Amino acid sequence: ADGIVAGAPRLPADPHSHQREGPMRPGGPGSCPLRRGLPLPRHGSEEPWGTGSSAGVRPWRRSASDDSEQQLSWPETETTEPSLSDKPLVLLGRAAASRGGHGADGTPEPRTVLWDGARRCFAFHWPGLLRGEANRRYYLQALREAAPWQEVVGPTGEVTRSTCWYVRGRCKCDYTYGCERVGMAKAASKEAFGQLMEELTERVFGLVCPHWPEEAWPNCANLNLYADDSQSVGWHADDESLFGGKEDDCLIVSLSLGERREFWLALRRHMPDSTRMRPVQQSILEVDLDDGDLLTMEGLCQKHCLHFVPGGPRATSGDRPVTLGSGGSGTRADASPEASVAGGVRINISWRWVREHKRKCPLARWHSVRLHPQASEAVGVPATPPAEDCALHWVRGAPVQWRRCCEGCRWHSGRNCVRHRGRWMCRLCWERQQRQRRGGGG
Numbered sequence: 001a002d003g004i005v006a007g008a009p010r011l012p013a014d015p016h017s018h019q020r021e022g023p024m025r026p027g028g029p030g031s032c033p034l035r036r037g038l039p040l041p042r043h044g045s046e047e048p049w050g051t052g053s054s055a056g057v058r059p060w061r062r063s064a065s066d067d068s069e070q071q072l073s074w075p076e077t078e079t080t081e082p083s084l085s086d087k088p089l090v091l092l093g094r095a096a097a098s099r100g101g102h103g104a105d106g107t108p109e110p111r112t113v114l115w116d117g118a119r120r121c122f123a124f125h126w127p128g129l130l131r132g133e134a135n136r137r138y139y140l141q142a143l144r145e146a147a148p149w150q151e152v153v154g155p156t157g158e159v160t161r162s163t164c165w166y167v168r169g170r171c172k173c174d175y176t177y178g179c180e181r182v183g184m185a186k187a188a189s190k191e192a193f194g195q196l197m198e199e200l201t202e203r204v205f206g207l208v209c210p211h212w213p214e215e216a217w218p219n220c221a222n223l224n225l226y227a228d229d230s231q232s233v234g235w236h237a238d239d240e241s242l243f244g245g246k247e248d249d250c251l252i253v254s255l256s257l258g259e260r261r262e263f264w265l266a267l268r269r270h271m272p273d274s275t276r277m278r279p280v281q282q283s284i285l286e287v288d289l290d291d292g293d294l295l296t297m298e299g300l301c302q303k304h305c306l307h308f309v310p311g312g313p314r315a316t317s318g319d320r321p322v323t324l325g326s327g328g329s330g331t332r333a334d335a336s337p338e339a340s341v342a343g344g345v346r347i348n349i350s351w352r353w354v355r356e357h358k359r360k361c362p363l364a365r366w367h368s369v370r371l372h373p374q375a376s377e378a379v380g381v382p383a384t385p386p387a388e389d390c391a392l393h394w395v396r397g398a399p400v401q402w403r404r405c406c407e408g409c410r411w412h413s414g415r416n417c418v419r420h421r422g423r424w425m426c427r428l429c430w431e432r433q434q435r436q437r438r439g440g441g442g
Contacts, residue, residue, distance in 0.1 A: 069399040070282045072392045072416065074116060075267065081120035081300055089249055092208055092296050093124025107207050113287055113295070114265060120249070120299040123265060123285075129207060130255065130292035139200055140257040140291075143347050146192045149225055160311075161233060162225040166197045171219055172361045173242060173354055197221065201351065204255055208294065218253065218351035226261065228344040232311030235277050237268065237302045244355040245302030251353065252297045256289040258346040263287045263295065264308040279306050281402050284416060285392060286427050309348075310413065394427050408433075 084091075093110040107129065114123040130136055149162040165175040205217050224233065238252055239245040264286055266279030289295060297307070357363040395418045403417040408429030417424040420433060 069401045071397070072282055072284075072395060072400055074114070074283050074285075074392065075280065077118050080118045083117060083120075089120075089299060091122055091124075091298055092251070092253070093122065093298070095209065110294075110296075113285055114301075114305075116304075119304045121301045121304050122296075122298040123301060124296050124298070125287055125289075126208070126294040127290065128292050129294040130204070130257075133291075136257055136292045139196075140345070140347055142196050143223065143257070143349075144225065144345070146196050147223055147225075148190075148193065159227075159231065161231045162227070164193075164223045166193065166221045166223065167354070168198070168201075168217075168219045170362045171354055171357065173220070173358045175220075175222055175242065176240065197349075200255075200349065204253070204294065204351075208253070218353050220354050221349050221351045223350075224348045226259075226309070226311075226346045226348075229259070229261070230311050233309045235266075235279055235306045235308045237277065237306050238297075238350070238352070239302040241356055242354055242358075243302070243352050245300075247303075248355075249299050250297075250302045252302070253351040254295045254297075255349045255351075256291065256293045256295075256346065257349070258291055259344050260288055260290045261346050262310055263289050264310065265297070265301075266306055266308075268304055268306050277306055279308070281416065282400070286394070286416075310415075394431065 093112060108126050110124040110126045112123075113125050114121060116122070130139075147164045149164050151159045151162050154160045167173060201217055201221075202214075205212060209216075222238075226232070237245070238250070243250050264279075264284050266281070266285065267283040269278045269280050271278060287295065297305070354363075357365075398418050400416040400418050401424065402414065403424050403426075404414050405412045406415065406417055406426040406429055407423040408425040411426055411428075415426050417426050418430055419425075420430055425433065
């Protein structure tokens with residue numbers, strides 16, 4: 001099940017050992033040549049989180065204040081950002097919805113995950129955008145074999161995920177966060193990987209925004225490979241200067257391939273005296289991203305929000321929980337009822353736009369590049385918010401409590417739980433109970 005990871009270069013955990021090569025593991029199909037580089041701690045690694053099956057991933061340490069029950073809510077703010085009227089912005093989710101839902105090619109209508117006009121933060125979810133299980137399997141396996149994966153080593157030496165970086169055109173920028181760097185693909189693998197990513201980029205953006213010219217498509221992508229459900233990425237924001245997300249609107253378009261995983265999105269907790277990234281717990285939005293799903297974070301999400309891919313025994317759910325959104329049944333028409341499509345493997349491709357090229361890049365003089373067509377060029381895009389924010393409605397108004405353990409499953413890494421029939425249950429267990437109740441099974 002490890003696939004490409006079994007042969008990927010493991011970057012050393014010692015930050016001063018970048019002159020040494022990491023050990024080569026036994027290779028397999030798609031194994032990469034040995035590479036050098038600095039260790040890549042996962043985002044938010046200021047705290048000693050574990051990622052193994054025994055430790056799980058702790059989103060943050062529990063405090064005494066976490067014992068109180070509270071409503072899931074997205075708090076209001078006194079400080080407002082420019083409105084969509086004052087500063088027009090193309091929102092992919094609303095533009096797609098304005099085209100009338102399912103198109104002739106079967107493109108699904110996006111569902112709203114987040115609409116915060118005051119903070120200018122928006123997120124949308126396309127369930128099953130990439131149609132056809134055979135197509136999804138092809139891209140998953142091809143990326144596992146062709147991409148120049150580097151293993152990301154956690155603070156205790158465990159592999160938390162594998163990652164790689166893709167740029168289009170003349171851009172030569174590396175991807176850096178903190179003091180760590182993910183370089184471009186080497187010449188040996190660049191051609192096959194580049195062709196595959198060009199094909200996938202054309203396919204995805206041809207579905208999501210068919211009116212955009214090719215030059216408006218994103219010019220880079222960060223890819224993450226999770227070999228199984230014990231691998232994860234901690235709370236973080238994609239607010240690197242390369243993308244300008246701290247200062248201006250930053251669009252991120254993220255495609256999931258392989259195993260279903262949870263994706264959490266929350267408000268960033270303001271901690272002036274700390275460099276740690278922690279969310280406002282009652283604002284956590286939990287979304288299930290399945291094979292072929294697309295999710296966008298738009299506007300100023302990277303300035304005001306954090307996101308997180310949890311790991312541990314219940315990161316993936318054999319119970320196939322209901323997909324968030326009104327009218328969702330939790331089962332896609334072309335989804336296979338059998339076991340995992342990829343044996344627990346998940347690849348996430350996050351397309352972005354480089355806005356501030358690095359000095360060594362041929363495009364270094366191109367600052368504040370045009371990201372995509374302006375709002376005035378998009379026809380019929382409504383700026384009004386949708387009727388409801390569906391991702392907060394799974395508990396139907398019942399109070400929740402931050403619990404270290406769910407009493408209905410093996411999850412033991414901390415999450416919001418609701419009290420149901422005398423037990424504290426996470427969203428996944430609660431949704432399973434509701435389905436059984438509707439089906440007469442409990």
